Amino acid sequence: MKKIEIEAIGEVRADDAKGYYALQVAEPYREGLLGLEEFGRVQVLWWAHGMDDGRMRSALSCELPYAKGTRAGVFACRAEYRPNPVDLTSCGVIEVRRKEGLVVLDYIDAVDGTPIIDIKPYIPVCDRARAIKVPAWFRSWPEWIEDAGAFFAQVDAPRTN
Amino acid sequence: MKKIEIEAIGEVRADDAKGYYALQVAEPYREGLLGLEEFGRVQVLWWAHGMDDGRMRSALSCELPYAKGTRAGVFACRAEYRPNPVDLTSCGVIEVRRKEGLVVLDYIDAVDGTPIIDIKPYIPVCDRARAIKVPAWFRSWPEWIEDAGAFFAQVDAPRTN
Numbered sequence: 001m002k003k004i005e006i007e008a009i010g011e012v013r014a015d016d017a018k019g020y021y022a023l024q025v026a027e028p029y030r031e032g033l034l035g036l037e038e039f040g041r042v043q044v045l046w047w048a049h050g051m052d053d054g055r056m057r058s059a060l061s062c063e064l065p066y067a068k069g070t071r072a073g074v075f076a077c078r079a080e081y082r083p084n085p086v087d088l089t090s091c092g093v094i095e096v097r098r099k100e101g102l103v104v105l106d107y108i109d110a111v112d113g114t115p116i117i118d119i120k121p122y123i124p125v126c127d128r129a130r131a132i133k134v135p136a137w138f139r140s141w142p143e144w145i146e147d148a149g150a151f152f153a154q155v156d157a158p159r160t161n
Numbered sequence: 162m163k164k165i166e167i168e169a170i171g172e173v174r175a176d177d178a179k180g181y182y183a184l185q186v187a188e189p190y191r192e193g194l195l196g197l198e199e200f201g202r203v204q205v206l207w208w209a210h211g212m213d214d215g216r217m218r219s220a221l222s223c224e225l226p227y228a229k230g231t232r233a234g235v236f237a238c239r240a241e242y243r244p245n246p247v248d249l250t251s252c253g254v255i256e257v258r259r260k261e262g263l264v265v266l267d268y269i270d271a272v273d274g275t276p277i278i279d280i281k282p283y284i285p286v287c288d289r290a291r292a293i294k295v296p297a298w299f300r301s302w303p304e305w306i307e308d309a310g311a312f313f314a315q316v317d318a319p320r321t322n
Binding site: 071 | 162163164165166167168169170171172186187190192193194195196197199200201202203204206208210213221222231232233234235236237238239243244245247249250251276278279280281282283284285288289290291292293294295296299302303304305307308309312
């Protein structure tokens with residue numbers, strides 16, 4: 001299969017104690033942020049660099065942490081260990097400071113220093129599905145991103161696995 | 162910035178004349194599809210390999226095809242030319258044939274032979290935003306993925322740029 005080379009465009013800044021989350025875009029790429037402040041939400045693609053050794057990348061299925069005894073393939077869950085650990089998080093945009101290359105977010109489930117691969121605007125016609133079909137173990141979960149924080153604080157479950 | 166190496170896990174199959182769209186997952190990765198048939202929708206990450214030469218990857222802003230005279234950064238639009246041309250499409254799942262490595266889709270805006278980087282289930286609490294904030298030029302666009310087909314057929318606009 002085709003091999004692809006990617007260079008990170010920046011790094012995640014995350015400080016859970018302060019509740020501070022941001023994307024720090026490297027200097028050469030900052031023009032790419034033009035106009036992003038007009039969007040309320042972004043799709044962030046990031047590299048799960050703690051999960052990118054050979055062992056983690058060869059995992060193809062796992063027992064689901066939120067449905068004990070149920071196995072699912074890595075393409076049927078959001079586990080960070082997968083053949084290409086490119087993770088996707090939809091984040092609310094608080095502020096864009098283009099000259100500093102900074103996109104301040106409401107939250108991101110990536111650790112400080114995580115390499116950023118891409119940033120895209122969240123566009124309803126591309127990203128927002130009316131119909132929902134999920135397995136039984138998801139049916140008690142919220143139907144909207146905005147309800148994620150309160151839900152996960154309560155159940156103490158992993159956020160995206 | 163960190164360099165990352167990725168190997169495609171399969172290829173897109175697309176035949177516009179027949180209205181046939183699928184993901185063909187390579188043999189070593191097929192176990193990863195276990196359980197995917199329980200989801201109605203997937204997030205597909207794919208490599209825009211017609212857009213991955215140095216010139217396309219160095220583009221940082223463009224004039225928007227749907228808002229003439231307005232420039233936007235590549236991180237504020239869904240153009241395929243961008244520093245790392247990893248594209249994201251949310252697709253409806255019609256059928257999963259795991260042993261053949263085939264995921265039949267309702268549609269994907271990628272050409273036949275496009276390398277697939279990753280497949281993730283579309284999970285409402287991760288992917289589905291209640292609140293919408295978009296620039297003025299998007300306000301006449303549909304608010305749901307399911308309305309995309311009819312809209313783009315009418316306006317003859319590029320689907321995701």
